[in-house]
């Protein structure tokens with residue numbers, strides 16, 4: 001028998017109105033990479049948070065290396081060799097790499113002062129484990145997201161963790177960066193680490209894990225060695241039913257141009273971008289991370305200033321100096337960093353869905369409560385938002401369900417032109433399909449959508465045409481129906 005490193009037995013965790021975990025068992029042998037998957041709200045993060053001592057389970061037992069343990073705080077989990085690389089970066093951007101790696105775990109001299117020389121030396125040692133070649137004195141905000149994530153991983157390794165939990169670590173990485181991270185997991189496995197890997201990307205799980213555990217509604221519903229798994233099996237067990245794979249819809253578009261962008265430029269971000277979008281069209285913008293896509297749509301929407309060029313709506317030139325003007329012209333915008341820019345954590349699901357800014361609350365513009373409740377309920381159903389009620393505080397929803405609420409906020413406003421930046425990041429595969437059909441339906445009813453996505457598959461499935469950008473320039477605009485996945489990269493790099 002393989003030696004178990006981790007065993008969670010009969011874990012039950014209740015939140016007000018939700019039984020988040022029901023008698024969950026998870027046993028992970030030493031040295032294994034275990035995949036953990038399930039729809040948004042299935043209980044994956046809660047289970048890991050119990051292990052990290054962030055939540056206390058009502059029932060259940062934990063064993064590490066065969067020994068029964070109690071964990072009542074993250075510090076205790078870390079002291080026992082358990083570390084979590086969280087979904088959201090939580091580094092201090094204004095201090096050095098070395099300080100970040102040893103944050104909360106400072107190396108001190110005999111006088112209790114931080115020993116900087118040793119901190120830097122040790123930081124380099126830890127970074128070497130994962131082949132990260134960064135100056136330990138560099139300030140973190142200058143690094144790319146991928147590098148920051150590796151610093152976060154280094155911080156966990158610096159604690160001497162033997163069990164590493166990766167909670168959706170690839171959500172904001174490019175395909176190449178993801179590959180690097182997956183290879184790194186394999187490398188850490190060879191070095192004797194045990195890994196629990198949570199992701200919504202099935203292909204990543206199938207590529208890197210030894211065994212996969214599937215959760216649904218707070219329970220483990222299926223588990224098998226990865227060699228016996230495939231994508232449709234995973235999807236089926238996650239949903240608890242047969243799921244029909246989304247196909248490209250056949251769509252007919254009218255020729256009327258709704259939005260025209262001409263010679264749009266913003267220093268250092270993008271230059272001389274011109275394109276036209278038809279009424280009811282889904283216009284995809286693809287390219288590598290850092291190609292200027294987010295910057296472009298942020299400038300069109302008036303979030304960033306000092307761009308040059310012209311914007312026409314229905315043939316008429318318009319000026320957009322700020323988002324309020326954009327909204328009054330019938331535009332909507334779902335930002336990439338929803339958790340920083342999009343959510344009012346203390347407010348309810350209903351309030352989060354029906355307001356687009358706090359101004360609207362103050363100005364009394366928001367919908368009447370009853371109407372709002374019914375709109376909210378209809379979206380809860382349409383894209384299956386998992387929440388005890390419309391009045392639940394949004395912060396108590398799972399990450400993916402919070403994303404769905406913010407997306408629904410803009411879908412519900414039925415803007416004339418909706419900008420979506422990475423709309424399905426963190427959203428499970430089945431919910432993605434539901435969101436795609438909703439977007440299709442809304443565009444049939446006349447809405448126009450401009451979508452930035454790093455998931456090429458998503459653009460190919462959803463968009464009518466795809467504009468590929470690279471280093472701030474348009475490299476091509478093509479009919480999506482005629483494109484294959486690799487075309488986007490090829491056009492970007494040609």
Ligand SMILES: Nc1ncnc2c1ncn2[C@@H]1O[C@H](COP(=O)(O)OP(=O)(O)OP(=O)(O)O)[C@@H](O)[C@H]1O
Nearest residue numbers: 015020040041042043044045046396397398399400
């Ligand atoms: N702090 C909390 N208070 C109340 N309910 C919570 C809290 N945290 C999680 N829940 C609920 O527990 C359930 C499981 O959530 P959890 O975050 O574990 O899901 P998940 O599988 O990680 O989802 P995702 O893929 O969206 O990250 C959800 O119904 C969620 O609303």
